[in-house]
Amino acid sequence: MMFYRLLIGFLFVVGNLTVNEYILADLYTTAAMSIEWKVDSADEIFLAEAIVGADSEPIRFRPLKALKGNRDLESFPAGTIQQCLLVDLFRPGAFAKLDGVGTQWLLFVRGSAKNARVSGAVNLTYPTHAWATAAITAFAKADQRVLKDADAIMAFVQQRIAEHHTIPIDCDADLTDELVITRSSNHLPIASRIGGKLLAVNIELWDEANELGQDHDTFVTSLLVPSDVPESAADDHRIIRVLDERYLSIPSIYFERVRAIDPPPLKPSRYLGTWRAEWEDRFMTIAMGPRGTLLTLIEPKKNFVGESLPKPAGVGLGAGIWRGSDTKLDLNLTHSISGWSRHPGWSWNQWPVDLLDEKVAKFSEDSFRLIDGTEFVRQSNMLTVHDFPHEHPWYRRSKGWGKDFETLVVDVSYRPFGMAPFAPLGDLVLIWDERHSPPPTPNIDAYRGQTVKTMLGDGGFVPRVSVARVGDTLDVLAIDGERSVLDHIVNVACVANSPPGLMLPAADSLKHRSRFRKPEPGLIPMTCNIHDDEVGYLVVQDHGWVSVTDADGVARLRQWPIGDQVVRLTHPDLDLRNATMTVNRQVVENNRSRIEVPIESNQLDIRITGGVPVD
DSSP states (O other), X not given: OEEEEEEEEEEEEETTEEEEEEEEEEEEEEEEEOHHHHHHTOSEEEEEEEEEOOTTOXXXXXXXXXXXXXXXXXXXXXXXXXXXXXXGGGSTTOTTOOOOTTOEEEEEEESOGGGOEEEEEEESSSTTSOGGGSEEOSSSOGGGGEEOOHHHHXXXXXXXXXXTOOOOTTOOHHHHGGGGTOOOTTTOOGGGGTTEEEEEEEEOGGGSBOTTSOBOOEEEEEEEEETTSOGGGSOOOEEEEEOOGGGTTSOEEEEEOOOOOOOOOOOOOTTOEEEEEEOSSEEEEEEEOTTSEEEEEEEEOTTOXXXXXXXXXXXXXXXXXXXXXXXXXXXXXXXXXXXXXSSOOEEEEEEEEEEEEEEEEEEOSSEEEETTSOEEXXXXXXXXXXXXXXXXXXXXXXXXXXXSEEEEEEEEEEEOTTOOOOEEOTTOXXXXXXXXXXXXXXXXXXXXXXXXXXXEETTEEESSEXXXXXXXXXXXXXXXXXXXXXXXXXXXXXXXXXXXXXXOOTTSSEEEEEEOSSOOSSOEEEEESSOXXXXXXXXXXXXXXXXXXXXXXXXXXXXXXXXXXXXXXXXXXXXXXXXXXXXXXXXEOOSSSEEEEEXXXXXXXXXXXXXXXXX
16 A cells, blocks of 8 residues: 555646646555456355354354355365455454454455465455455446445356456466556556556545445555456546655655556467576576566575575566577566565566576477577476465465465574674574464364484483474483493473383483473473483474574474464573564564564574573
């Protein structure tokens, strides 16, 4: 949403005479999706009812009828719906909060199975509750665009479905949705060339109180519509003069205009499809569409570090245009996802980046080779935007994009206050904080348990920090060295689980065995009653989202819940409650050693300054 203090000029033109009439108001402007776009870009449409949810979910949706698509109601994608921003309307303190039990909705879904994702919704019970959940048609004027009757909305949607409108086959609808976030003519995603456009509209309905008594003080000035909607459907053009209160004497001008972009003609080509190439430092996947559009993904090879790769961690998703002939291929990047932003979104490259401009030496159906020897191999899976989490009108960051969990690498470095440089921090424990994080989707599954083995020898416990899960069994095994296996008596100081475990003969290498039925509150010391220098630590949680950094300060978070998660940091030698912490170069709030981190498809860089040594 774009926030402005507005001086609105309505432009009237009669012959060569121009008259400006100004109205001063405190308003917001926003864009919305048309009902035509919601219907045409959805694979499935459901009529659903909001019902009471579980404690962690204030509301759930029960399907009543499938209007479009072949999915039966038993396979209704309830999980992905709980991930989308629609559910936030029912949470305490939400913007435009809705007490919605019993309300009926149209839910628009794209994809299937694990790739199913909500792409839009319409509130049938309160049709003017909010512009994001309204049925706004491209074929009316001003406030008359908003359909206010549930029966009329249902009839409109069913008629639109029956007419079999479709978006172009090479349109990435998830990318085109970005038009409602970025409304500058320079920053529109490349998919706008083939899938949709912004219509200049003048909807003042949400400047007044809606049927629930809520006044959003907002104008809808742009409407996302399919590309076949004619330009004549727009309201009159307007000039919005934006006044920055710091510079009232120098107003800037922001133009809202129709994005009148007709889809370029289809271009048959042998390059159509998805291809993958390999270089010394990276992989590059490219998907070339029949209207000259391009998606590209650049990934670094394992353990490669280089300034030449996109950040973070050299992973970059971009969009652009391509041109090809029998002897040459030219790839230009016009947009990319900004990975360092807290809410990554598409950014526009002022000058197109030349990804590739090479002659083609050899071509076959399955591969082609450039004159420099680089070979591109055809891939069976398409490259699509929704696989790479970023800002979207219907989702929190990193949620609902066909993935529930992600594996990523974390680099942790540390320095005391006032000292430099940073150095890798080993033995740091990262624990997903169940109490302060959003519930995972699907919920934590049943776990059978396994045996966790810790070795004990002259150097102490290996690993120094062991990780177990409720249901696991811990075995501490002594190994021969200068100290005999006979010369160890192990004590594990559990708080929640009953000590002391199974007592074994001293001659046996197995010195301790415990089975955990409850999680432990923190780092549990493991000691040898004979050797004071043999000290280790144990973490026991009722989930598996715990990781420990190695000597290089690297930890691998394996299949952690995607999204902005709260992580608790603890270390055997440091009290980190008052330390300064950054995540991907941004300072984050340290709430008693708990920080919020984005779990997505990118590497995390955590830097810690300070911390009090533990005696």
